[in-house]
Amino acid sequence: MSTIETDRLTIRHPVEEDRDRFVAMFTDEAFTVFSDGVHDAVSANARFDGMLLLVEAVPYAKQPVIERATGAIVGYTGVGTAVVDGLDRLEWGWRFVPEARGRGYATESTTALLASADRFTDGELLCLIDPRNAASRRVADKVGFRWWKRIDWLDDPSQPTDVLTRPIGSGGPALLAPART
Numbered sequence: 001m002s003t004i005e006t007d008r009l010t011i012r013h014p015v016e017e018d019r020d021r022f023v024a025m026f027t028d029e030a031f032t033v034f035s036d037g038v039h040d041a042v043s044a045n046a047r048f049d050g051m052l053l054l055v056e057a058v059p060y061a062k063q064p065v066i067e068r069a070t071g072a073i074v075g076y077t078g079v080g081t082a083v084v085d086g087l088d089r090l091e092w093g094w095r096f097v098p099e100a101r102g103r104g105y106a107t108e109s110t111t112a113l114l115a116s117a118d119r120f121t122d123g124e125l126l127c128l129i130d131p132r133n134a135a136s137r138r139v140a141d142k143v144g145f146r147w148w149k150r151i152d153w154l155d156d157p158s159q160p161t162d163v164l165t166r167p168i169g170s171g172g173p174a175l176l177a178p179a180r181t
């Protein structure tokens with residue numbers, strides 16, 4: 001497990017001791033705005049379990065972003081998985097607590113972890129953004145994601161979602177989710 005430090009942040013793999021903080025964030029409506037919705041305790045724990053499992057297979061999977069000045073986990077950055085066009089792909093995302101938004105943390109942490117991913121593998125990542133989320137779209141543009149298309153998330157026309165792509169390493173085919181056993 002590698003730890004990445006920037007001027008203001010530490011990015012590292014999630015550990016079991018992070019569970020309570022992530023469950024609290026995943027069950028907070030303000031944290032989950034522009035996402036798959038607020039979780040209850042059961043689904044929040046399952047989501048955290050998924051983070052722990054994926055980072056074992058993909059070293060740039062979703063990771064806590066820790067504010068160095070306070071030691072507090074203020075969000076995450078990294079890949080999860082999403083099915084788009086019938087393929088279970090690696091999809092980059094970030095999310096921060098409201099008090100950490102607008103401070104450049106998303107760009108800073110994502111840039112740092114993407115640099116690590118660029119050294120690790122070659123291929124293409126997705127990034128899914130709610131078209132109303134202008135702040136996340138600006139971050140995606142800054143870190144090298146480019147527009148591909150708009151889809152209806154889960155085939156629901158009331159959930160338009162912008163799909164962006166970014167090459168990792170020297171680029172290549174779509175990066176797929178690891179096989180689940």
